[in-house]
Amino acid sequence: MTMKTMTATSTQRFALALTLGAALVAGLSACVPLVVGGAAVVGVGMVATDRRSSGAQLDDQGIELRAAARVRDIANDQMYVSVxxxxxQVLLTGAVGNEADRRRVEDEVSRVVNVRSVVNELTLGAPSTFQDRSNDLYITGKVKASLLDAKDIFANSFKVITERGVVYLMGIATRRETDRATEITRGVxxxxxxVRVVEVVSEADLAASQAANQSAAQRGGTGPAPVSNATPSAPSSSSSSSRVPLPPMEPLPAPGSAPAQPAVTTSPVR
Structure with a gap:
């Protein structure tokens, strides 16, 4: 391993430790009804190596904040939702009290501007406990560290979310990378x-999208999202009730403007 690689790995581990520490404080200091999954920026290095375009990354932050505001408006004592x-693409995890609330949360989030699709993994029952959440944070840290240690996979291809021991892998990756990440995660x-919520692309498509993103970055633009494989949801006419500053939303490509891509793979692996 070269000195440059060792330095990059150490930096990623340090950023991971800071992120997990902040999440631990935020997630365990109080019993909050809603968690925003990725609004915090880890660092320039992590953003630069993300396979999403910079515009898509900003959109994801805005989507999470807007979705959080919508869910907060309808939240009750039996609702604990992570967005x-x-x-x-939005993943909903956590628990709600009944099926009506489960459908209502999905409906509210699906109407947020620029949301392509919603994967609803909310369960019916009591919210997770303090011990559940601390254990989930611990598992998430171990999975991220295991992916980072692997020599044959790019760890930043995946976002890791854990809910009561169930690990969700989100990302843009090839079939080989997805299978390898699944294998590593199962061993933790x-x-x-x-559960894999991954946009599976070919090696050729991945290389082309990365080249396009790099070219756009050099020109100072945001570039198109590397994968657009779902029919965009119709923009909502109502505005979000969020009171925090939101990043700009990059318009989605017009229907038919890009070739169809492989569908998102959502497959539970026991």
């Missing part, structure tokens, strides 16, 4: 199940 957006202690 995570990746490349404009405490993982009950792995």
């Amino acid at each position: 995570t957006s990746f490349n404009r 202690g405490g993982v009950m199940k792995v």
